[in-house]
Each structure stands twice: as C-alpha cells, then as structure tokens.
Amino acid sequence: MKVATIGxxxxxxxxxxxGLIDRYEEFPVEELWLVDIxxxxxxxxxxxxxAKRMIERAGVPIRVFLTLNREEALRGADFVTTQFxxxxLEARAxxxxxxxxxEVLGQETNGPGGLFKALRTIPVILQICEQMETLCPNAWLINFTxxxxxxxxxxxxxxxxxxVVGLCNVPxxxxxxVAKRFDVDHERVRIQFAGLNHLVYGLDVFVDGVSIKEEAIRRLGESSTVKNIKGQDWEPEFIRALGVLPCSYHLYYYKSKEMVKKAMESETRAEVVQRLEEELFERYKDPDLSVKPPELEERGGAYYSDAAIRLMTSIYNDKRDIQAVNTMNRGAIHGIPYGSAVEVSCIITKDGPVPLTIGELPVAVNGLVQQIKSFERLTVEAAVTGDYEKAVLALAINPLTPSDTVAKQIVDEMLEAHRAYLPQFYSSSPKYTD
Structure with missing residues (x-):
C-alpha cells in the first residue's frame, strides 16, 4: 500500500x-512518499x-521516499494526503x-484570509486531481489543506x-x-457534529451513549480549545441560550470586535508560526531525535495523526465507525445544496463517508451557516473562473466584512499583494489584465 503526501x-x-507507526497493524503501509516543491x-x-529515523526506531517496514516530482509520488498511490x-507563510502573513x-480579521480560513487562501489553493488542488485521474484513479484524496x-x-x-474527504482536527x-473535562477515555465520547469547516457545532454530546450536552456546554463554554485562538471566553448567558457547543473559530464571528482588537495589538499568527517552525526544524535536524517532539503541539497540529490515520484506517478496514469529516452533504443538513461540502458526523465505510442525517439546524445557528456557505460557494467559483466581481461579492457577504466598499478595497489590495499566485485573475478579468 502506498501513501503520497503532498506538502x-x-x-x-x-x-x-x-499515526502510521501507531496504526501499522491495521493500516499496513509499505511506501510513504513525501513530495514538495x-x-x-x-x-x-x-x-x-x-520520518526515517522514527520508522527505524519503531521497527515497522515502511519505506520513505522523498521527491520533488509529484507525478512520481502520485503514480499508483492508494491514498493521497494534501497539506500544502x-x-x-509569507502569503499567510x-x-x-x-x-x-x-479593521477586518484576516485569519486564514475566515473572511479575507480564507478568501485569498482559497483563491491561491483551489487551482492547485484541481491540478492535483487531474493528475490523480491518470496516475492513481482509484486513490482516496484526504485533504488537510x-x-x-x-x-x-x-x-x-x-x-x-x-x-475525496476533507479533514480538520477541530472536531x-x-x-x-470533552474527554479531558469529564475525565473519561476519548473512545467513550461522541459529539454529533454539523455545520461547515471551522464553523462546526456540537449539536449533542454523549458519554457512553448518554447525552451530557447541558453540562458540556456549561464546562466547555468557558474557553477556547485550540492553540491558535486564545484569550477570549464566552458569555455564559449567550452560550446557554445558543444551546449547542461552538468550536473555537466561532469566536471570530460572535466576538468579532474583541478579536479584531486583539489581532491589531499582537503579531500575526503567521509570524508566530514562522518562529515556531524555525525552532521545530532545528529540533528535527537533531540526528538523535527519532520521535515526534512535544513542541509540535504548539504548532496547532494536535490530534492530526489521530484524525488522518484513523480516517484512512476506517476506510481501508470498512470499520463503519463515526467520525466528523468534510464530505458531500447529500441531504444530511437541510437547506444546504445536495452537492455542497459540509462538516458532519459520518459513518466511515470502504466506500467513503456516509453522512448522518441531521435535518434542520437549530434556528440560532442556521443563518450563520447559510451565510458562510454562500460565501464559500462564491469563493470557489471566483477561484476557478478568475471572476473579480465574484471575489468582491463573496467577501462583501461574509459577516466579518463591514461593507461592500471595504470588501472591494481589500480585494484590490490583496490581489496585488498575491499577484504571483493568482494568474487566473490577471488573464481573464477585465479589471486585472496585463
């Protein structure tokens, strides 16, 4: 079995x-191909x-190949993971x-930052898909990008x-x-997830099949849960009235003013990550290091291996367990198009994720989810077509943007700033033509 990792x-x-080492008995990978630019x-x-030292120390027979040739890495792959x-990081900054x-937030998956990361990334992922059709037509694409x-x-x-399955470590x-706050093993916990990537809600929370939602909302509504979003707490009255468990990224929407103020007073996350990565790669160089260093958790990748390898293992073994992934809606969440991507609890089978039917989202959250899905769909269309006006419209309807005028100003400046990575706008748009 061959796994190719792009990025x-x-x-x-x-x-x-x-993750590959820990689950080798269930997911016996023979070749891991790491490819980059x-x-x-x-x-x-x-x-x-x-990676080679880690595998040698573990004593598992996985061969690691390093290459700059994407076609070589993709040829005959069974699973393709993307993390590019x-x-x-200069673009993220x-x-x-x-x-x-x-005075608008620019976080990498929300608002203008999310828009422009998508505009740069989507043409590349579609090129990878074209290559996969020829080189590994039966492979699963597991996207973490x-x-x-x-x-x-x-x-x-x-x-x-x-x-294709999109994956995030937030769920x-x-x-x-939840497991930590209630002092139970993770295997005993299940959250019923529904929403969108970085806009997912826990509609119910179970331990051993028994709902503990009300107590979970009380305990977990106290603070953020991811490394790169800190310093803001929910108002208890708000979180109780919301009636579902938000993820940390909801702070950008429900506490926009506070988050903007904090962002303007501190260095960007990209600057923090650049510093962390310099330190990490110095650690990685150590020839005596043969395990994942604990400092990696500060990078924001906690549980990545659990999420990624658990998903691939479940597909490979037709486990039919429940995991939250990004997949085609197929009617699971009412009001979102059948063919659109949602982040929802799914049964993971050898044929891929089967979304659990949610029906209508609670009225308190449905409007925001619908608004962001409209933003996402317009962003994808703009990324594929290079339509300048669609890009402005997408940003203008995002709730983090105060007006269409500001949306246009931001799009204009960021198009110039990222010109080298956005050829589709400069070749097809009337406004952006050389």
Whole structure:
C-alpha cells in the first residue's frame, strides 16, 4: 500500500508518521512518499530524515521516499494526503496583516484570509486531481489543506474525483476536550457534529451513549480549545441560550470586535508560526531525535495523526465507525445544496463517508451557516473562473466584512499583494489584465 503526501516537507509530517507507526497493524503501509516543491526541498529533507529515523526506531517496514516530482509520488498511490500552503507563510502573513488595515480579521480560513487562501489553493488542488485521474484513479484524496471546506467544495464541484474527504482536527480536538473535562477515555465520547469547516457545532454530546450536552456546554463554554485562538471566553448567558457547543473559530464571528482588537495589538499568527517552525526544524535536524517532539503541539497540529490515520484506517478496514469529516452533504443538513461540502458526523465505510442525517439546524445557528456557505460557494467559483466581481461579492457577504466598499478595497489590495499566485485573475478579468 502506498501513501503520497503532498506538502511532505510540512512541520506536520511527524504527526502523520507517528499515526502510521501507531496504526501499522491495521493500516499496513509499505511506501510513504513525501513530495514538495523546489522551495521546500530543504525542509523536505530535514523532515524526511526524521520520518526515517522514527520508522527505524519503531521497527515497522515502511519505506520513505522523498521527491520533488509529484507525478512520481502520485503514480499508483492508494491514498493521497494534501497539506500544502501556496505562497508559504509569507502569503499567510499578508492574508492576516492587510485586512487589519481596514479593521477586518484576516485569519486564514475566515473572511479575507480564507478568501485569498482559497483563491491561491483551489487551482492547485484541481491540478492535483487531474493528475490523480491518470496516475492513481482509484486513490482516496484526504485533504488537510486549509480552507479544508472550500477545497473539498471545489473538488466536488469542479473535478472528476469522487473519492475525496476533507479533514480538520477541530472536531477531534473538541472530543478530546470533552474527554479531558469529564475525565473519561476519548473512545467513550461522541459529539454529533454539523455545520461547515471551522464553523462546526456540537449539536449533542454523549458519554457512553448518554447525552451530557447541558453540562458540556456549561464546562466547555468557558474557553477556547485550540492553540491558535486564545484569550477570549464566552458569555455564559449567550452560550446557554445558543444551546449547542461552538468550536473555537466561532469566536471570530460572535466576538468579532474583541478579536479584531486583539489581532491589531499582537503579531500575526503567521509570524508566530514562522518562529515556531524555525525552532521545530532545528529540533528535527537533531540526528538523535527519532520521535515526534512535544513542541509540535504548539504548532496547532494536535490530534492530526489521530484524525488522518484513523480516517484512512476506517476506510481501508470498512470499520463503519463515526467520525466528523468534510464530505458531500447529500441531504444530511437541510437547506444546504445536495452537492455542497459540509462538516458532519459520518459513518466511515470502504466506500467513503456516509453522512448522518441531521435535518434542520437549530434556528440560532442556521443563518450563520447559510451565510458562510454562500460565501464559500462564491469563493470557489471566483477561484476557478478568475471572476473579480465574484471575489468582491463573496467577501462583501461574509459577516466579518463591514461593507461592500471595504470588501472591494481589500480585494484590490490583496490581489496585488498575491499577484504571483493568482494568474487566473490577471488573464481573464477585465479589471486585472496585463
């Protein structure tokens, strides 16, 4: 069995390798191919050598291949995982910093940051899909690249790849947080998830099949659960009235003013990550290091290996367990198009995720989910067509943007800032033509 990882030089790769080692008996991978671009070759070699040391220490017969040739990596693959960043962290820093000039949040999957990361990323993922059709037509595409929901939406709507699942570590992180707060094993916890990527809600919370939602809302509504979103707590009255468990990314929508103020007073997350990655790769270089270092958790990739390898193992073994993934809605959430991507609890089978029917979302959350899904669909269309006006419209309807005028100003400035990675706008748009 062959697994190809696009963006193999990522600092997250040791998480993936750890998961492959831990689940080898259930998921016997023979070849792991790590592929990256020329600019990532140094990191690929560093993290690839660490991966080889980890596997050697574990004594599992997985062979690791490092390459800059994507076709070579994809040929004959059974699973393709994607974890790349078009424009690297420098692009993320622009995504975050430029919108703040207009007092708008620029986080990488929300608002202007999410828009422009999608505009850069979607053409690349669609190129990968075209290559997969020829080189590994039966492979599963497991996408971890953000914005995961919009990337999955683009693959579903604009490629011939049907075996695609988008993945995020937020749902499993929420489950782990419940397990920690209630002092139980993770296997005893199940949350009924529904919504969109980074806009997912826990509609109910179970321990041993018994609902503990009310107590979970009380305990877990106290603080954020992910490393890159800190410093804000929910108002108890609000969270009780909401009646469902939000994820940390909801802070950007329900506490926009506070989050903007905090962002304007601190360094960007991209700047923090750049520093963390420098430290991580120095650790990775250590020839005596042969395990995933604990510092990686600070990068924000906690439970990545659990989520990614658990999903692939369940597909491979037709486990039919329940996991929250990004997949085609297929009527699971009423009011969202059948063919659109949603993040929802699914039964994981050898034929892929089968969404559990949710029906109508609670009225308190349905409006925001519908608004963001409209933003996502327009963003995907703009990314594929290079339609400038669609990009402005997408940002204008996003709740983080105060007006269509501000949306246009941000889009204009960010198009110029990311010009090298957005050829579709400069070749097809009347406004952006060389």
């Amino acid at each position: 193999g030089g990522s600092s997250y790769t040791p998480e993936l390798v750890e 020329d600019e990532g070759q140094e990191k690929l070699n560093i993290v690839g050598n660490l 960043r078009v424009g690297l 622009k995504d975050e910093r430029i919108p703040l000039k207009y 953000n914005p995961a929901g919009m990337v999955t939406e683009a693959v579903l709507r604009y490629s011939n790849i049907e075996k 499993i992180g929420m489950e782990m947080n």
